[in-house]
Amino acid sequence: xxxxxxxxxxxxxxxxxxxxxxxxxxxxxxxxxxxxxxxxxxxxxxxxxxxxxxxxxxxxxxxxxxxxxxxxxxxxxxxxxxxxxxxxxxxxxxxxxxxxxxxxxxxxxxxxxxxxxxxxxxxxxxxxxxxxxxxxxxxxxxxxxxxxxxxxxxxx
Amino acid sequence: xxxxxxxxxxxxxxxxxxxxxxxxxxxxxxxxxxxxxxxxxxxxxxxxxxxxxxxxxxxxxxxxxxxxxxxxxxxxxxxxxxxxxxxxxxxxxxxxxxxxxxxxxxxxxxxxxxxxxxxxxxxxxxxxxxxxxxxxxxxxxxxxxxxxxxxxxxxxxxxxxxxxxxxxxxxxxxxxxxxxxxxxxxxxxxxxxxxxxxxxxxxxxxxxxxxxxxxxxxxxxxxxxxxxxxxxxxxxxxxxxxxxxxxxxxxxxxxxxxxxxxxxxxxxxxxxxxxxxxxxxxxxxxxxxxxxxxxxxxxxxxxxxxxxxxxxxxxxxxxxxxxxxxxxxxxxxxxxxxxxxxxxxxxxxxxxxxxxxxxxxxxxxxxxxxxxxxxxxxxxxxxxxxxxxxxxxxxxxxxxxxxxxxxxxxxxxxxxxxxxxxxxxxxxxxxxxxxxxxxxxxxxxxxxxxxxxxxxxxxxxxxxxxxxxxxxxxxxxxxxxxxxxxxxxxxxxxxxxxxxxxxxxxxxxxxxxx
Numbered sequence: 001x002x003x004x005x006x007x008x009x010x011x012x013x014x015x016x017x018x019x020x021x022x023x024x025x026x027x028x029x030x031x032x033x034x035x036x037x038x039x040x041x042x043x044x045x046x047x048x049x050x051x052x053x054x055x056x057x058x059x060x061x062x063x064x065x066x067x068x069x070x071x072x073x074x075x076x077x078x079x080x081x082x083x084x085x086x087x088x089x090x091x092x093x094x095x096x097x098x099x100x101x102x103x104x105x106x107x108x109x110x111x112x113x114x115x116x117x118x119x120x121x122x123x124x125x126x127x128x129x130x131x132x133x134x135x136x137x138x139x140x141x142x143x144x145x146x147x148x149x150x151x152x153x154x155x156x
Numbered sequence: 157x158x159x160x161x162x163x164x165x166x167x168x169x170x171x172x173x174x175x176x177x178x179x180x181x182x183x184x185x186x187x188x189x190x191x192x193x194x195x196x197x198x199x200x201x202x203x204x205x206x207x208x209x210x211x212x213x214x215x216x217x218x219x220x221x222x223x224x225x226x227x228x229x230x231x232x233x234x235x236x237x238x239x240x241x242x243x244x245x246x247x248x249x250x251x252x253x254x255x256x257x258x259x260x261x262x263x264x265x266x267x268x269x270x271x272x273x274x275x276x277x278x279x280x281x282x283x284x285x286x287x288x289x290x291x292x293x294x295x296x297x298x299x300x301x302x303x304x305x306x307x308x309x310x311x312x313x314x315x316x317x318x319x320x321x322x323x324x325x326x327x328x329x330x331x332x333x334x335x336x337x338x339x340x341x342x343x344x345x346x347x348x349x350x351x352x353x354x355x356x357x358x359x360x361x362x363x364x365x366x367x368x369x370x371x372x373x374x375x376x377x378x379x380x381x382x383x384x385x386x387x388x389x390x391x392x393x394x395x396x397x398x399x400x401x402x403x404x405x406x407x408x409x410x411x412x413x414x415x416x417x418x419x420x421x422x423x424x425x426x427x428x429x430x431x432x433x434x435x436x437x438x439x440x441x442x443x444x445x446x447x448x449x450x451x452x453x454x455x456x457x458x459x460x461x462x463x464x465x466x467x468x469x470x471x472x473x474x475x476x477x478x479x480x481x482x483x484x485x486x487x488x489x490x491x492x493x494x495x496x497x498x499x500x501x502x503x504x505x506x507x508x509x510x511x512x513x514x515x516x517x518x519x520x521x522x523x524x525x526x527x528x529x530x531x532x533x534x535x536x537x538x539x540x541x542x543x544x545x546x547x548x549x550x551x552x553x554x555x556x557x558x559x560x561x562x563x564x565x566x567x568x569x570x571x572x573x574x575x576x577x578x579x580x581x582x583x584x585x586x587x588x589x590x591x592x593x594x595x596x597x598x599x600x601x602x603x604x605x606x607x608x609x610x611x612x613x614x615x616x617x618x619x620x621x622x623x624x625x626x627x628x629x630x631x632x633x634x635x636x637x638x639x640x641x642x643x644x645x646x647x648x649x650x651x652x653x654x655x656x657x658x659x660x661x662x663x664x665x666x667x668x669x670x
Contacts, residue, residue: 001267007608012521013269016258016570017582019589020605022612024579026258026570060633061607076207081614082607085622089194089203 006066023066048102050135050150057145059086070101072112073141083146092116092142100133107133107150116142164617166212166225169205174231178217185213205619230572252278253541253554258570258578261561266526270485273558274574275516277541279468280552283510287465288546289386290326291343292318293374297394297424298332299365307424311393312356314422314453318391321458322346323465329377330355333370334363343381367394368401371408371419378417385546387464387507388417389442392433395424402432409439413504416471420460422447426640430647434496441472441506443493446648448641463492466509469543474516475502476539476556481523484537490577491515501539517577518558528562535559579616583609587625587646594637603632 001010002025009020016026052065063082065071071079075087076095087093094114101108111118113127119140125131133139135150167174170184191197192206215221225231258272294315302308315330322328324347330340341355374390382388390412398405409419420442421433433444445456478484484499492512497503505514520536528534537558544551569575590605606629613622628638628646638646 011270013265013267014258014262014272014522015270016272016575016578019582019585021608022579022582022586024575026575075204078615081611085204085614 006064048153049105050107050152052100052107053149053151054080054083055147055149056083056086057147061086062149065100068102070099072096073098073100074112074114087141087144091144093144094142097141098139103130107148109133109139114141164208164212164615165229166216166617167231169208169212169617170216174226174229176216181213181216185209185217208617208619252280252543252552253556255556255558256571256574257558257560258574259560259565261563261566262522262525263565264525264528264530264562266524268524269522271520271522271536271560272570272574272578273518273520273537274571274577275514275518275541275556276573277472277505277514277516277543277554279472279508279510279513279543281468281545281549283466283468284546287323288467289383290322290461290464291328291378291381291383291386291388292322292326292461292464293329293331293378293388293390294318295331295333295337295370295374295390295392296340296359297334297365297396298359298361299334299363299396300361301365301395301425301427302361305425307395308359308361310424310447310450310453312359313450314393314447314457315356317450317453317457318461319346319349319352321461328352329374330359331370331374331377332359333366333373334361335366336363337366337370337373339373339377342377365394365396365398366401367392367398368404368408371405375408375412379415382415382417384416384470387467388415389464390417390419392419392421392436393424393447394421394428394433396427397429398432402429405432405436406439409436413440418442418506420444422453423644426642426644430644435498438495438497439504441504443495443506446644448645460493463507463509463512467507467546468510469507470546471542471544472505472507472514473502473542473544474505474539474556475542476537477501478520478537479535482536483521484518485521486517486519486581488517488519488577488581489514490517490580505541515577517581519578519581520558525562530563532562533559534562579612583612586612591643591646594632599632603629606632 002013002015003010004018004021004023004025006023007018007021009018011018011025016024018025048068051067054063054065056063061082063080065080073080073083074095074097075084075093077084092115094112094116096112097114098112098118099110108130109118109120109125110130111125111127118125120131120133121138133148135148137148139146139148167176170181170188172180172184176184188209192202192209194203194206215225254276256274262269262271296311296315302311319328324345326346327343328346329343330352332338332340340358341352344351346352371390371392378388378390412419417440419437419440421437421444423430423433423444424447430444437444447453487497487499487503489495489497489505491514492508493506508514522536525534535557537556539556541554541556542551586605586609590602590609593602593605606625610622610625610629613625624645628642631638631642
């Protein structure tokens with residue numbers, strides 16, 4: 001059996017796409033091999049200690065970010081397609097607006113010098129200056145709002 | 157970049173096939189801009205599509221970028237999308253079967269594994285100069301429910317679309333059915349349009365839906381005049397479910413397959429039983445469709461009839477035997493018409509016209525192979541494709557040996573065509589699984605599947621399909637069940653996505669005989 005690296009569903013060896021979430025499994029050879037060893041479990045645990053979910057307020061959609069990041073957020077980036085899709089022109093979101101990434105076990109958000117700026121919990125953050133994010137933080141790209149949820153990974 | 161992304165297929169976004177000429181690209185780009193420019197198109201998706209269209213054009217219009225892109229995407233070399241043959245080139249020396257598999261070498265595991273094979277089969281013969289004569293039996297639903305939603309009018313419009321494409325010498329017969337079937341019109345040449353029209357006017361709704369009886373009547377009539385020199389087809393139109401007589405109908409379809417008669421089905425509204433119609437038609441090499449509008453009818457029907465007229469083979473069959481414990485878990489015809497074929501040999505493949513090919517995807521489940529020696533060849537399936545020509549020529553046979561080497565899996569990606577086909581199949585199955593989850597009272601799971609599906613479709617530039625999926629997902633989120641029409645639209649929408657490349661965006665302009 002192999003495990004889908006995105007949604008964790010199991011599939012028969014030789015499967016090319018995950019039947020639950022549709023992501024390619026043929027690209028995941030290395031991940032697959034590694035994910036069996038306990039060290040890489042820990043490595044993944046170290047690099048992304050929690051699963052990041054974005055709750056899009058207006059759409060009421062929860063987007064689970066594919067691991068391990070980093071994720072570029074914006075209306076023309078493809079790292080988080082659901083987000084790019086939900087953004088409307090009048091939201092004032094730049095094509096590449098902000099970057100979200102894990103570093104040393106913390107999740108950071110950095111504004112990529114966007115036209116209309118980025119706010120965290122209502123506070124404007126300066127461009128090119130990473131700020132740490134916490135569970136429940138509300139992020140605003142231009143006028144587009146979402147909530148960040150960190151789902152801790154279960155320790156095995 | 158996330159780890160699971162693939163680049164969008166720019167050709168698909170512009171509705172083109174790889175290998176399109178610069179003029180075609182420019183043309184397609186201009187059309188797409190006119191259509192998707194956010195100033196003109198108020199669809200919330202339009203903006204995203206527009207960006208993608210521009211991105212696609214930027215790459216494809218630049219010879220250097222395009223070459224790199226083609227290389228990266230594996231679009232180089234022989235392009236699988238063939239152009240219509242001119243009809244004069246002798247094609248006998250070309251191989252007519254191309255086999256691609258997910259992995260050439262697989263590990264000998266102590267657990268079962270999946271393995272895919274994609275067969276690309278072309279006909280050794282070219283299109284006839286003169287169309288083959290066609291005999292078409294319409295089996296038309298006149299149950300009470302046809303009164304609603306303009307279904308009766310749609311059914312009649314579909315028949316008229318067919319009549320418009322048929323040649324004057326072709327023949328049609330009409331059978332109407334509710335609780336019992338009735339011959340409305342014996343075989344009549346299409347040129348006697350007045351007679352056909354007045355029979356069509358006789359179609360009045362009354363009673364229930366008994367499909368098998370109607371099909372049996374059609375068969376009784378069709379049998380009297382079967383000819384090897386023409387295409388005989390039975391077209392079933394229905395908006396309902398038949399109860400208890402499915403098995404009878406399937407048995408009939410098997411007889412038709414033996415006689416080389418093709419059955420296609422058209423479902424109207426949301427209540428018909430799609431898996432039954434699919435099984436029924438697949439037995440004969442036919443296909444089933446969701447007829448939701450006259451536009452759809454105009455898209456499907458003339459194309460089908462011209463395929464009858466210009467079929468390059470009389471008949472095509474695939475028979476095979478599997479190695480012990482190997483299971484054929486799915487057999488799909490991805491081209492020219494998408495169908496879920498039966499997995500018991502022999503299988504009818506239906507017809508193709510010039511320029512078309514059959515594309516079959518086989519999903520096989522291999523048993524645990526531990527104990528086998530590395531380097532050994534393991535034969536998975538042995539079969540042959542039999543193509544019967546029109547007239548006197550001899551049957552063309554292509555052997556289909558499917559075997560795989562045992563050993564370390566090579567680090568290559570599976571071939572692009574195989575990935576592509578399996579990806580589409582996955583979309584289709586996700587949609588099916590979501591509906592099953594819903595019917596089992598698991599709306600949460602159903603929504604998750606749809607959300608993922610929308611995400612995948614968006615990534616691959618299938619924005620209209622993604623929008624349709626999201627619409628259903630939104631309805632589920634609001635606590636509503638999707639309407640039966642939603643379900644059918646999803647089913648047939650994702651099924652269309654299984655067609656290779658541009659088929660769901662731009663339909664090839666077909667030559668209509670002069």
